[in-house]
Amino acid sequence: MIGNISSIALSLPKKKVLIKDICLEKNWSYKKILDKTGIKAVYKSNPNETALSMAIKAAKKIKFKKSEIDALVYVTQSPEFLLPTNACLIQNHIKLNKDIMAFDINQGCSGYIYGLYVAQKLLNEKSKNKVLLICSDTYTKNINENDKTCSTIFSDGATASLVNNISKKNNFVFYTDGSGSKDLILNNSGQNSSLKKSPELFMDGRKVLFFTMNVIPNLVKKLLKKENLKINEIKYFVFHQASKIVIDNLTRILELPQKKVYRNYSRYGNTVSSTIPICLSEMIKKKLINRNDKILLCGFGVGLSAAATIIKA
Amino acid sequence: MIGNISSIALSLPKKKVLIKDICLEKNWSYKKILDKTGIKAVYKSNPNETALSMAIKAAKKIKFKKSEIDALVYVTQSPEFLLPTNACLIQNHIKLNKDIMAFDINQGCSGYIYGLYVAQKLLNEKSKNKVLLICSDTYTKNINENDKTCSTIFSDGATASLVNNISKKNNFVFYTDGSGSKDLILNNSGQNSSLKKSPELFMDGRKVLFFTMNVIPNLVKKLLKKENLKINEIKYFVFHQASKIVIDNLTRILELPQKKVYRNYSRYGNTVSSTIPICLSEMIKKKLINRNDKILLCGFGVGLSAAATIIKA
Numbered sequence: 001m002i003g004n005i006s007s008i009a010l011s012l013p014k015k016k017v018l019i020k021d022i023c024l025e026k027n028w029s030y031k032k033i034l035d036k037t038g039i040k041a042v043y044k045s046n047p048n049e050t051a052l053s054m055a056i057k058a059a060k061k062i063k064f065k066k067s068e069i070d071a072l073v074y075v076t077q078s079p080e081f082l083l084p085t086n087a088c089l090i091q092n093h094i095k096l097n098k099d100i101m102a103f104d105i106n107q108g109c110s111g112y113i114y115g116l117y118v119a120q121k122l123l124n125e126k127s128k129n130k131v132l133l134i135c136s137d138t139y140t141k142n143i144n145e146n147d148k149t150c151s152t153i154f155s156d157g158a159t160a161s162l163v164n165n166i167s168k169k170n171n172f173v174f175y176t177d178g179s180g181s182k183d184l185i186l187n188n189s190g191q192n193s194s195l196k197k198s199p200e201l202f203m204d205g206r207k208v209l210f211f212t213m214n215v216i217p218n219l220v221k222k223l224l225k226k227e228n229l230k231i232n233e234i235k236y237f238v239f240h241q242a243s244k245i246v247i248d249n250l251t252r253i254l255e256l257p258q259k260k261v262y263r264n265y266s267r268y269g270n271t272v273s274s275t276i277p278i279c280l281s282e283m284i285k286k287k288l289i290n291r292n293d294k295i296l297l298c299g300f301g302v303g304l305s306a307a308a309t310i311i312k313a
Numbered sequence: 314m315i316g317n318i319s320s321i322a323l324s325l326p327k328k329k330v331l332i333k334d335i336c337l338e339k340n341w342s343y344k345k346i347l348d349k350t351g352i353k354a355v356y357k358s359n360p361n362e363t364a365l366s367m368a369i370k371a372a373k374k375i376k377f378k379k380s381e382i383d384a385l386v387y388v389t390q391s392p393e394f395l396l397p398t399n400a401c402l403i404q405n406h407i408k409l410n411k412d413i414m415a416f417d418i419n420q421g422c423s424g425y426i427y428g429l430y431v432a433q434k435l436l437n438e439k440s441k442n443k444v445l446l447i448c449s450d451t452y453t454k455n456i457n458e459n460d461k462t463c464s465t466i467f468s469d470g471a472t473a474s475l476v477n478n479i480s481k482k483n484n485f486v487f488y489t490d491g492s493g494s495k496d497l498i499l500n501n502s503g504q505n506s507s508l509k510k511s512p513e514l515f516m517d518g519r520k521v522l523f524f525t526m527n528v529i530p531n532l533v534k535k536l537l538k539k540e541n542l543k544i545n546e547i548k549y550f551v552f553h554q555a556s557k558i559v560i561d562n563l564t565r566i567l568e569l570p571q572k573k574v575y576r577n578y579s580r581y582g583n584t585v586s587s588t589i590p591i592c593l594s595e596m597i598k599k600k601l602i603n604r605n606d607k608i609l610l611c612g613f614g615v616g617l618s619a620a621a622t623i624i625k626a
Contacts, residue, residue: 050504072489077398079503082512083390084494085419088616092491101487102618103427104419106398114416121434138504174414176385178405181397190392191363191451195508199395303401305415 002289003311004120004166006130008281009061010274011054011158013045013138019152026146033152038244042155042269044140051078052086054158055136056093062132062160066095070129071122072102075111075273077186077302078138079104090134108184109240109301110174111135111273113309116163116297117172123165131163135273142186142199149205153243155269159277172309173223175215180304183207211304212246217253220298223308231256234310235293236283240300241265241275262288273299289313315602316624317433317479319443321594322374323587324367324471326358326451332465339459346465351557355468355582358451364391365399367471368449369406375445375473379408383442384435385415388424388586390499390615391451392417403447421497422553422614423487424448424586425472426622429610430485432476444476448586455499455512462518466556468582472590485622486536488528493617496520524617525559530566533611536621544569547623548606549596553613554578554588575601586612602626 001007018041023030034040045054055074074087087102096102101122107114112135119131136158143150182204189199216239224230237260239247244265251261262279271278276297283289293313300306314320331354336343347353358367368387387400400415409415414435420427425448432444449471456463495517502512529552537543550573552560557578564574575592584591589610596602606626613619 052504077396079395079419081499081505082392082502083419083421083499084491084497084616085390085421085618087419088489088491088618089494090491091489092494096489098488098490099486100489101427101430101620102489102491102616106392106396106400106417106419108396108398114414117414118431118434121431141504173412175411176401176404176409176413176415177411178397178401178403178415181402181405184397186394186396189395191365191454192394193506193512195511198508199506302397303415305398305401307414 002280002284002295002313003170004164006162006164007062008159008161008277009058010278010281011057013043013049013156015044015046016041017044022151028148036245037153038266039153039269040266043157045138045156050080051076051136051138051158052080052089055090055134058158058160059090059094059132059134062162064130064162066097068130069096069100069132071100071131072096073115073118073131073133074104075107075115075135076104076137077106077108078136107305108272108303110299110303110305110307112276113172113297113299113307116309119163120169133161133163135159135277137272139201139272142201144200149203150201153270155271157268157271157274157278159274161277170309170311171223171226172307173219173226175219175306177304180207180211183304184302208301209246212300213249213253215306216250216298216300219306219308220254220296223310227310229294229310233294234260234296236260236262236295238262238276238279238295238297240298241268241279242270242301315593315597315608315626316483317477319475319477320375321472321474321590322371323591323594324370326356326362326469328357328359329354330357335464341461349558350466351579352466352582353579356470357453358469363393364389364449364451364471365393365402368403368447371471371473372403372407372445372447375475377443377475379410381443382409382413382445384413384444385409386428386431386444386446387417388420388428388448389417389450390419390421391449420618421585421616423612423616423618423620425589426485426610426612426620429476429622433482436478446474446476448472448590450585452514452585455514457513462516463514466583468584470581470584470587470591472587474590483622483624484536484539485620486532486539488532488619490617493520493524496617497615521614522559525613526562526566528619529563529611529613532619532621533567533609536623540623542607542623546607547573547609549608550574551589551592551608551610553611554581554592555583555614
């Protein structure tokens with residue numbers, strides 16, 4: 001239990017790929033890449049593993065009474081179908097009640113924070129019930145194996161979180177800048193898809209890093225000010241696990257003590273909206289979080305979009 | 314102004330297609346189809362008109378101060394790209410502030426009610442600000458011209474609604490049944506897309522009608538009970554404009570007086586999440602709604618999913 005999150009479960013593809021092996025095959029410098037990304041392994045879904053199937057697996061690992069679930073919120077940018085709403089498919093697979101709301105949110109690296117915010121809002125009036133918040137993406141399905149930037153960073157995975165009502169509401173901050181939409185984009189997808197070209201992920205790593213360095217420190221400071229808290233009052237900063245260079249820069253600019261910055265990108269890669277809940281799930285298992293600890297969560301990236309909140313354990 | 318919706322704008326594709334002309338070309342019985350659907354014309358987007366471009370056009374027709382907008386919620390099942398979040402693209406196009414939240418909701422025929430609910434929740438704490446709620450879809454892009462069911466019903470369109478805070482919150486009811494997900498689906502889309510087959514819309518009209526008749530009357534009764542209202546206290550029932558046969562059956566089962574049931578499907582066809590706001594926009598123009606009138610809104614379809622609320626003018 002951290003704040004109003006009572007449990008978190010994850011589901012990863014079976015196939016773990018070592019970046020070392022990719023570098024050997026492609027004749028890329030592993031040392032140079034590792035120095036920048038810090039990522040040693042990523043998870044790659046096989047054709048039978050989709051965002052939806054992983055989402056269902058993660059949800060099935062969470063213990064809850066069906067009658068407690070008021071809403072199912074599914075955060076994804078890897079829909080099984082464009083329609084119907086994928087949350088409806090999940091509702092049926094895990095046999096949730098029919099008198100609930102179920103919808104998908106399209107958000108990427110800031111998606112978990114968006115999901116927590118919406119869940120908190122949905123739970124405003126009823127104190128007993130819960131929101132099942134699922135995040136799942138399979139970016140690796142649309143990466144060109146010769147794209148060094150994307151293929152050494154992105155990873156597939158799903159998480160399910162059970163969100164309860166809390167009496168004291170958490171503060172949230174958001175940032176949206178669509179002028180950078182082309183810096184991280186799935187080309188040839190959606191209305192822009194055709195039978196001529198497969199969807200292909202593109203990231204301008206330099207521009208996304210620039211956005212992160214320019215926007216995130218101020219967003220974090222804005223949130224701390226809103227909550228009237230100082231950096232030393234925060235036990236952990238859990239940033240979106242974009243890559244080593246991103247988190248190193250945020251740590252430096254915000255002058256954060258290293259021990260306050262949780263990192264696990266080396267073992268999971270960048271799983272988009274699931275990086276933050278994967279961190280939280282590990283931190284709970286490792287018993288790193290004690291009662292009344294304050295944890296700052298901050299997601300950022302594709303959109304470009306960013307969001308942050310502070311939860312109290 | 315109806316309830317907390319202060320204005321609604323719409324944007325339709327340039328091309329209006331008469332069902333009469335489709336029937337002539339395909340040698341289908343216009344009389345037989347019209348008796349069932351009641352739809353005389355649909356709007357079809359050309360390749361340059363996408364859900365996103367129509368959404369932006371609709372949003373630009375709404376008057377608001379940029380500083381008033383706290384959040385942009387975009388309801389669509391016709392994304393321009395699977396990623397980034399399309400609401401970020403809209404934020405940039407209409408130059409909204411950057412310190413806002415912006416996200417897409419994937420919902421279809423129940424999408425406007427979902428959007429109103431989420432907007433109301435987002436506005437819970439701040440009384441001054443507003444949510445820009447945009448709905449847009451282009452189902453006709455993925456319809457086989459020989460598919461009699463889909464090609465004589467679905468239509469493209471977008472609406473933008475400005476949603477204010479209100480002191481007294483409206484009640485909402487929801488229904489989700491993913492077991493009927495295959496009854497209205499975009500095959501070969503999302504993770505199920507390939508370079509071999511184009512996405513293609515499929516609807517089992519009989520099953521969707523059956524769902525509507527089985528579920529919607531009870532959902533409407535549940536909402537009326539929740540609000541402690543009787544049918545005669547509702548000025549208008551604005552159902553999702555699915556087709557004549559659907560609304561006729563709901564009117565009959567619920568024993569509603571014909572004059573209380575607003576219909577405009579004959580002129581617009583089924584524009585998915587935009588049918589209800591298109592109705593409201595017409596009703597405002599025609600001055601059909603007076604202060605304190607209660608209007609019941611009910612969306613249903615793809616998912617399968619349904620949602621309803623009562624707004625007070």
